[in-house]
Amino acid sequence: MIDFAADLAHILGGPLAKDAVLTPRGGAEISIRVVPRGGDFAVDLGLAQAMVGRLILTTSSAGLARPRSGDAVTIGAVNYEIITDAMSDPRGLTWVFDVRQL
Numbered sequence: 001m002i003d004f005a006a007d008l009a010h011i012l013g014g015p016l017a018k019d020a021v022l023t024p025r026g027g028a029e030i031s032i033r034v035v036p037r038g039g040d041f042a043v044d045l046g047l048a049q050a051m052v053g054r055l056i057l058t059t060s061s062a063g064l065a066r067p068r069s070g071d072a073v074t075i076g077a078v079n080y081e082i083i084t085d086a087m088s089d090p091r092g093l094t095w096v097f098d099v100r101q102l
Contacts, residue, residue, distance in 0.1 A: 056096060
């Protein structure tokens, strides 16, 4: 049988994940581990399209309230703003959200 929670703990404890600090609006800082991944999307500009880069972060949902748009995340010395409310995976083990660099 597959133990998804154990697999997630292994991924977040491994080299793919990075230490980060989540700061909810009006709240206290929370230390978390995130797995960053890139993704691009197209924006229509009249007759042209522009590709816009974005960063998607995944973190464990265990004991963590849902991150909201406007919350801040710091990875190393780089600050980001969450631009989408976090979405949970079907098993409720992770939060996934988009950020933009400040």
